[in-house]
Amino acid sequence: MILLSHGQSAGAKRLPNRGASAKIKVGVRFGFSGPVLPRHILMTQPRLDVIAIYPGSFDPITSGHLDVIERGSKMFSRVIVAILQNEAKQPLFTIAERMEMLRECLGGISGVEIGTFKGLLADYAVARNASVILRGIRAISDYEYELQMAHMNRRLRPGLETVFLPAGESFSFISSRMVKEVISLGGNIEGLVPRPVEEHLRRRIGQQKSTTAD
Numbered sequence: 001m002i003l004l005s006h007g008q009s010a011g012a013k014r015l016p017n018r019g020a021s022a023k024i025k026v027g028v029r030f031g032f033s034g035p036v037l038p039r040h041i042l043m044t045q046p047r048l049d050v051i052a053i054y055p056g057s058f059d060p061i062t063s064g065h066l067d068v069i070e071r072g073s074k075m076f077s078r079v080i081v082a083i084l085q086n087e088a089k090q091p092l093f094t095i096a097e098r099m100e101m102l103r104e105c106l107g108g109i110s111g112v113e114i115g116t117f118k119g120l121l122a123d124y125a126v127a128r129n130a131s132v133i134l135r136g137i138r139a140i141s142d143y144e145y146e147l148q149m150a151h152m153n154r155r156l157r158p159g160l161e162t163v164f165l166p167a168g169e170s171f172s173f174i175s176s177r178m179v180k181e182v183i184s185l186g187g188n189i190e191g192l193v194p195r196p197v198e199e200h201l202r203r204r205i206g207q208q209k210s211t212t213a214d
């Protein structure tokens with residue numbers, strides 16, 4: 001991977017290592033020792049002028065989702081986090097509750113907005129002028145289904161590309177379904193979901209338990 005600073009061409013130049021304060025024109029990290037792009041430069045890479053949709057059920061949003069959204073927001077000018085309205089899935093949280101949780105978790109991230117959709121994702125993407133669908137991949141087992149979806153969406157709307165981001169390594173085992181199961185059986189979910197979501201989950205699972213105990 002070659003990482004370029006603003007306005008540089010791909011002709012990667014090796015520079016003497018002049019320390020972190022040196023103005024590095026081109027940073028390359030590709031199997032040889034040389035200047036490595038400092039973290040703050042990575043953060044300020046220009047975003048692609050592209051609207052991306054990050055779709056899902058988000059019942060509820062997990063730390064893995066949040067990680068993908070944060071990273072996606074550094075790549076694309078706008079990321080629309082889109083909740084699928086599908087009551088057939090018997091969600092734990094209503095759409096309004098899921099939107100509220102997303103608002104609580106995404107407040108500090110620029111270029112991100114929240115939406116909901118029904119029907120085909122490809123149609124929603126076109127309606128929102130999005131040319132990219134963003135999806136996280138946790139393991140190779142996710143890939144097969146994700147690949148099918150990507151092909152289907154591109155068949156439905158040629159030009160609509162799917163970009164996969166590998167889940168952060170500390171999040172690759174997390175799913176909303178598993179988090180709900182663990183908390184409902186009394187397990188610790190600290191860190192698996194953003195803090196406000198943990199509280200919403202505790203309340204909802206507590207309510208469910210008191211209703212079934214009545």
Ligand code: PNS
Pocket residue numbers: 055056057058084119120121122148149152153
């Ligand atoms: O949170 P999930 O379950 O991983 O999200 C799946 C989602 C919402 C991305 C997927 O079910 C979807 O896009 N549904 C919309 C219906 C659709 O467009 N189907 C055809 C393309 S596969």
